[in-house]
Amino acid sequence: MPIMNNVYRQRAAEKPLVTLDDYRAAGGYTALPKALADVEPDDLQYVFMRSGLRGRGGAGFPMGKKASFLPKDSKKAKYVVCNADESEPGTFKDRDIMAFNPFQLLEGITLAGYAIGAERGYIYIRGEYEHQARVLDDAVRQARAAGLLGEGILKSTLNFDITVYRGAGAYICGEETALLESLEGKRGQPRLKPPFPAVAGLYQSPTLINNVETLAALPPIVENGADWYAALGPEKSPGSKVFSISGHVMRPGNYEIVLGETTLRELIFVHAGGLRPGRRVKAVWVGGSSVPVLGEGHLDTPLDYESIQAAGSALGSGGCIVMDDSGCIVRASLRLATFYRHESCGKCSPCREGTTWLEKLLMRMIAGEARMEDLEMMETLFGRISGKTLCPLAEGAVAPIKSALNMFRDDFVRVVENGSPRPEPMMAGA
Amino acid sequence: MTADEIRAYLEPRRHEFADPRSLVMPALKYAQTTRGHLSREDLDAVAEATGFTPSFVESVASFYDRLYTQPVGNRVVSVCITLSCMLRGSDEVWDHLCEKEGIDHHHGGTSADGRITIQEAQCLGYCDKAPCIQVDADETLGPFTPDSAAALVDELRAAPDPEEYWR
Amino acid sequence: MADYAPVDLTAENLVSFELNGEKVQAPAGTMLVDACHALGVEVPIFCYEPRIGPPVGACRMCLVEVEGMRGLQTACSTPVQPDMVVRTTSELATQGQESVLELLLANHPLDCPVCDKGGECPLQDRTFRFGPGKSRFHESKRHFLKPVELSSRIALDRERCISCFRCVRFSQEVAQDGQLTMQERGGRSEIATFSGDAYEARFTGNIIDVCPVGALTSIPYRFVARPWDVTNTPSVCGLCPVGCNTELTLREGVVRRVSGRDEPNYAVEEGWLCDVGRWAYDSADHTGRLHRAVVRDANGARETNMADALSAATLVLQRADGPVGILLGPAATVEEAAIALDLAGGALRGAVVARLGIPAGPLAPLRATRRAEMGDIDDAQTVIVVGGDPSLQQPVVELRLRKAALRRGARIVTVGSRRTGLADVAEHVDAAPGALHAAISDIAARIAASAEPVVLWDEAELAAEPAAADALATAIAANGAARQIELGQDPNGAGLRALGIPATGLRDALAAGRLGALITVHADPRSAPGRDAWDAALGDVPVVSVATHVDATTDRATVVLPSLTLWEQEGTLVSMTGRAQRVRRGADGPDGAAPGWEILIALGHYLGAPPAYRTPGAAFAAAAKAHPGLGGLTYDDMGTLGAPLPPPAADHLAGDAGESVAAGSAGLALVAVRDVHAGRAAQGSEALLAFHAPAAARVSAATAERARLTDGATARISSPHGEATLPVRVAPGLPDDAVFVALGTPGAAPESLLGPDRGPVRVELRP
Numbered sequence A: 001m002p003i004m005n006n007v008y009r010q011r012a013a014e015k016p017l018v019t020l021d022d023y024r025a026a027g028g029y030t031a032l033p034k035a036l037a038d039v040e041p042d043d044l045q046y047v048f049m050r051s052g053l054r055g056r057g058g059a060g061f062p063m064g065k066k067a068s069f070l071p072k073d074s075k076k077a078k079y080v081v082c083n084a085d086e087s088e089p090g091t092f093k094d095r096d097i098m099a100f101n102p103f104q105l106l107e108g109i110t111l112a113g114y115a116i117g118a119e120r121g122y123i124y125i126r127g128e129y130e131h132q133a134r135v136l137d138d139a140v141r142q143a144r145a146a147g148l149l150g151e152g153i154l155k156s157t158l159n160f161d162i163t164v165y166r167g168a169g170a171y172i173c174g175e176e177t178a179l180l181e182s183l184e185g186k187r188g189q190p191r192l193k194p195p196f197p198a199v200a201g202l203y204q205s206p207t208l209i210n211n212v213e214t215l216a217a218l219p220p221i222v223e224n225g226a227d228w229y230a231a232l233g234p235e236k237s238p239g240s241k242v243f244s245i246s247g248h249v250m251r252p253g254n255y256e257i258v259l260g261e262t263t264l265r266e267l268i269f270v271h272a273g274g275l276r277p278g279r280r281v282k283a284v285w286v287g288g289s290s291v292p293v294l295g296e297g298h299l300d301t302p303l304d305y306e307s308i309q310a311a312g313s314a315l316g317s318g319g320c321i322v323m324d325d326s327g328c329i330v331r332a333s334l335r336l337a338t339f340y341r342h343e344s345c346g347k348c349s350p351c352r353e354g355t356t357w358l359e360k361l362l363m364r365m366i367a368g369e370a371r372m373e374d375l376e377m378m379e380t381l382f383g384r385i386s387g388k389t390l391c392p393l394a395e396g397a398v399a400p401i402k403s404a405l406n407m408f409r410d411d412f413v414r415v416v417e418n419g420s421p422r423p424e425p426m427m428a429g430a
Numbered sequence B: 001m002t003a004d005e006i007r008a009y010l011e012p013r014r015h016e017f018a019d020p021r022s023l024v025m026p027a028l029k030y031a032q033t034t035r036g037h038l039s040r041e042d043l044d045a046v047a048e049a050t051g052f053t054p055s056f057v058e059s060v061a062s063f064y065d066r067l068y069t070q071p072v073g074n075r076v077v078s079v080c081i082t083l084s085c086m087l088r089g090s091d092e093v094w095d096h097l098c099e100k101e102g103i104d105h106h107h108g109g110t111s112a113d114g115r116i117t118i119q120e121a122q123c124l125g126y127c128d129k130a131p132c133i134q135v136d137a138d139e140t141l142g143p144f145t146p147d148s149a150a151a152l153v154d155e156l157r158a159a160p161d162p163e164e165y166w167r
Numbered sequence C: 001m002a003d004y005a006p007v008d009l010t011a012e013n014l015v016s017f018e019l020n021g022e023k024v025q026a027p028a029g030t031m032l033v034d035a036c037h038a039l040g041v042e043v044p045i046f047c048y049e050p051r052i053g054p055p056v057g058a059c060r061m062c063l064v065e066v067e068g069m070r071g072l073q074t075a076c077s078t079p080v081q082p083d084m085v086v087r088t089t090s091e092l093a094t095q096g097q098e099s100v101l102e103l104l105l106a107n108h109p110l111d112c113p114v115c116d117k118g119g120e121c122p123l124q125d126r127t128f129r130f131g132p133g134k135s136r137f138h139e140s141k142r143h144f145l146k147p148v149e150l151s152s153r154i155a156l157d158r159e160r161c162i163s164c165f166r167c168v169r170f171s172q173e174v175a176q177d178g179q180l181t182m183q184e185r186g187g188r189s190e191i192a193t194f195s196g197d198a199y200e201a202r203f204t205g206n207i208i209d210v211c212p213v214g215a216l217t218s219i220p221y222r223f224v225a226r227p228w229d230v231t232n233t234p235s236v237c238g239l240c241p242v243g244c245n246t247e248l249t250l251r252e253g254v255v256r257r258v259s260g261r262d263e264p265n266y267a268v269e270e271g272w273l274c275d276v277g278r279w280a281y282d283s284a285d286h287t288g289r290l291h292r293a294v295v296r297d298a299n300g301a302r303e304t305n306m307a308d309a310l311s312a313a314t315l316v317l318q319r320a321d322g323p324v325g326i327l328l329g330p331a332a333t334v335e336e337a338a339i340a341l342d343l344a345g346g347a348l349r350g351a352v353v354a355r356l357g358i359p360a361g362p363l364a365p366l367r368a369t370r371r372a373e374m375g376d377i378d379d380a381q382t383v384i385v386v387g388g389d390p391s392l393q394q395p396v397v398e399l400r401l402r403k404a405a406l407r408r409g410a411r412i413v414t415v416g417s418r419r420t421g422l423a424d425v426a427e428h429v430d431a432a433p434g435a436l437h438a439a440i441s442d443i444a445a446r447i448a449a450s451a452e453p454v455v456l457w458d459e460a461e462l463a464a465e466p467a468a469a470d471a472l473a474t475a476i477a478a479n480g481a482a483r484q485i486e487l488g489q490d491p492n493g494a495g496l497r498a499l500g501i502p503a504t505g506l507r508d509a510l511a512a513g514r515l516g517a518l519i520t521v522h523a524d525p526r527s528a529p530g531r532d533a534w535d536a537a538l539g540d541v542p543v544v545s546v547a548t549h550v551d552a553t554t555d556r557a558t559v560v561l562p563s564l565t566l567w568e569q570e571g572t573l574v575s576m577t578g579r580a581q582r583v584r585r586g587a588d589g590p591d592g593a594a595p596g597w598e599i600l601i602a603l604g605h606y607l608g609a610p611p612a613y614r615t616p617g618a619a620f621a622a623a624a625k626a627h628p629g630l631g632g633l634t635y636d637d638m639g640t641l642g643a644p645l646p647p648p649a650a651d652h653l654a655g656d657a658g659e660s661v662a663a664g665s666a667g668l669a670l671v672a673v674r675d676v677h678a679g680r681a682a683q684g685s686e687a688l689l690a691f692h693a694p695a696a697a698r699v700s701a702a703t704a705e706r707a708r709l710t711d712g713a714t715a716r717i718s719s720p721h722g723e724a725t726l727p728v729r730v731a732p733g734l735p736d737d738a739v740f741v742a743l744g745t746p747g748a749a750p751e752s753l754l755g756p757d758r759g760p761v762r763v764e765l766r767p
């Protein structure tokens, strides 16, 4: 499914751009020659910084600023790591960027490598994306053959190559330090921070880690200038963003929008074709599943970092899951609790034990075996977990469920009293 | 798989990593392609080829969902059950497949003839095709109904075994 | 369990910060948990174990509030910084600590009444002090099969494990055996070995000590005792000359457990023990223990009581046709030796006193060079191990070397005839057996080229090559910053030498017929290196034997006075680095036995000239006055951690030179190693069944083939000193033309092949 609209559209038109010729024909590989010819690495970092591009992996940290944290005087090798682990529930945007526009990602990673002085980049891709990994492998081969990767890229002094590294099924490996552990061949368990990856990342060397969508945005930024990008959307949330939308909507898929210009309602009802007739929005997890849930009252929130935050949630990865009023919020919460319990790496106790507890508690509620005290109990449990863990995974479990309990307490009370039968799902073809 | 075969597979990739430990994951994925899971011998071979202890190798393998330290069926069918898929009927698909294959609803498992393993998967990144199913590491497909999922399993059962098990 | 690292609050780089409202000081960079502990504020922890390595921040127990930092911080990984404001008892911090404890207990079986750790369990203890009071977890807990055997010595109770990673990190980063790992993920995580194989390695028992819950327990100790009906006594291991500080757990007068101390001795073992030191205590009672005194005459042997036996011994000694010899064994205590010397100056005036061991003369110059303590290895950038194999002979040394290599990137060089237990971390310089001298210029060059190197040298191998020993001494002295550690053979060799007791003289006197009787004190010359020469020298001289177990000497002694073992009696041992440390009385021992020191004092009484003291303490005090080698130390000076003796002077015992029998150049080189795993304590311990192995002559495949021997075949081995028959083991990694044997294995007699004063030996190997 091609990505619509702005930044990524320039490259991905009707068909996937999986040959170098097609990518070139769509205007690709103009940014890299330009940067190599005219822009010093430090200036390139400055371009990134001025564009206002924020990380698209979830946390929204300014990309250029992160690049500037890498020590300039380090004698160690430096690395660019592209986070393509995309495992956040409801999120599938990176998947399409890689499958439909792999070269734009390679070009972006190469630009980042040039800017920070790295000689190797890694794309850590989730093992389940074997298809996309093969597309990338092939693209890397083509780029190498064309002198766009390897020694002396485009006859410049830049040496840079990219390795596609497959994960093997673990959501936690999307967390940047767990990713690095996994890339080092270990169990994917997060590291203590500090030191941060910018200082001691892969093999304890300075490492820049960015999401696929973040890095793929670099070529158009270099090509059209930081100002062009910064002028898209609101000042603090410039640029465009791909939203993956799924759940109870008629046209689930990826939609690229300029931040701040589209509301949640438009995303659901215009782009994604709205709900089934007669249904109303019950709950929306707008930025993947690790964010507080929003309700019908939030539909007019513009989609940008600040506005969504003001509405009480977070833009996260842009994986927007919509549930209509046929769904049960307690069951949905349980399903998320199961996800986080399954994905907890087990290293730190509050997450390992807390997610297990949370799932068991919700299971009892669904089965109608809970008591009212269990609701208070669940509230304290959130406090037991929150702010205590080694990495933010457990926070991601608490956020949607805690907010659901706040917003839909009546539903929880009803379920505690009566249990919750499985509702009719929205089946294919419905 | 033997340590030499694994070494031969890793050799061209060795220069890509400053630390040979990084080769453990590719080695495990590759070692799994012969039997579809990692036997004690496979783990030993990976340890030998990479220079780490078998226990270390096993601890890595056991961390990841898609590395199997226990035997699984000829084809592994992963049914995504996470929120988007649940809203679109993955529980119905799951129940139907488990029933059809005579597999425990709670944990999944392998059919009696050893051909098909049905397992729950967490979000596969194909929520737009919910409910979606991935067979081994093939491209994820969807949306499924209980019947179309059953038809897929029948097809898999009838099809010849893959030459290599990439999961 | 050494939960917190020691902190020097008198250091120079102190910085000020605020802790719970008070202005305090600690060295910059100290981890907050350690600083707090030193300042008397306890921050609870589980995963932090400074001896294992850098903090991992996994358990989250140590959450505290640091002003200016968002949320709570793990005090185990937050270094002290000037002017920081820390709250460990604020509402937020308390809520953090309670939270983590409640979550940890959620899945914990809370089976304290039946748990071996109950009463001494950090989890139990911290729950009481930092927990939320009552658990509200009503869900079903996870269940595993009840205890599984991780090995024949260690039980694992998975339900109790809190996934703190300490044991796994010990295996990976301290012992570096790579066997114990965390497997699976999330709530299903569990510690495991490869496919459930037994965890068999040299230092496995330490995981019991570091486990903060009752998940890992010692199988021999399971259900034997509860913390409130035991007493714990700090003592010292007497099985090798490292002198690891131990804690003996006693119940009803019996040692039930040996563990590393809660307050380890960082200058020695750092709290780690080898498995032999931890589990061999049951060998004290194994077959052959002397429960009663024995008197032997023309009618044979009869058991009797101590008084009767002492009378008989007195008679033997009084009727002796010539002066008496007193031979001290390698683990005889300083007190026993000092009393023996006093007897030789009093009741047994003219007695010749010697020790069973390697003559000190050739090593005097080397011993006079600058000494290091074990702790100094931590900071060394280069460590050179000359000869020997510490992994087998002084096991805990291996852990120090591994630590230096892994954590400080120290360069470890081993020099000798075979790859040692350190092969994976050390660079190896090959030298043919008995030919260290050929590598000595290489070693000297390395010493000269290194800043502050530490040289570890093997007593036996260098004693056999005096020229190499001299050259090594010169090289160490030439680098003003170099220091050395002796890899000694005898648990109290240094203590006996400090009293000026030579290894030579006595046997010659016996052989020359100048002595009329012999007293052995924990010495078995008839099984010792050069046993044939000893047998010949002893002839039918009457022997009074103070011994713990039946051995070749007690078998033929006229009087056997049963003694207590080092797990049962008081005394002082001097470690190979010259640290005098007190062994304390643990078990009661057999009713019919008495402490060696007491037996010797009693002998003085019976002989009519008792020494002027009655206790080991007084005996030591008297000895410290009489022998400058003891540096005037007192028991108080030694405290619980011991104290260093002054370094021996260069001419000290210079005359203690053995007779050297030329090795000749024909035949194969004999390498005899005092391997603690092969010794009587290990081989006699039921707990250490996994180490039990029959004695063997280990050779390379080529050597076996040349001698027309196959693996397992019986070989007849002969040397200028005697003969031995042993099964052959073909082992990888051994040089050709050499035969390796372990000393001290019960029932085996490779000691016949050696000369009593050691020195190089060549042997013939035949089917």
Ligand SMILES: Cc1cc2nc3c(=O)[nH]c(=O)nc-3n(C[C@H](O)[C@H](O)[C@H](O)COP(=O)(O)O)c2cc1C
Residues within 6 Å of the ligand: A054, A055, A056, A057, A058, A059, A060, A061, A063, A083, A084, A085, A086, A087, A088, A171, A172, A173, A174, A175, A176, A177, A209, A210, A211, A212, A214, A215, A391, A392, A393, A396
């Ligand atoms: C549990 C967890 C899972 C994450 N998964 C992903 C992921 O799949 N992809 C991703 O790009 N970032 C993921 N992140 C965020 C990364 O840690 C990191 O912030 C990001 O890769 C930085 O890239 P960006 O600045 O370009 O967003 C995850 C974070 C956490 C805590």
Ligand code: SF4
Residues within 6 Å of the ligand: C160, C161, C162, C163, C164, C165, C166, C167, C168, C191, C210, C211, C212, C213, C215, C216
């Ligand atoms: S067994 Fe003990 S030491 Fe090992 S992880 Fe579990 S609690 Fe920690």
Ligand code: FES
Residues within 6 Å of the ligand: C044, C045, C046, C047, C048, C056, C057, C058, C059, C060, C061, C062, C063, C074, C075, C076, C077
């Ligand atoms: S002691 Fe600090 S996190 Fe475990």
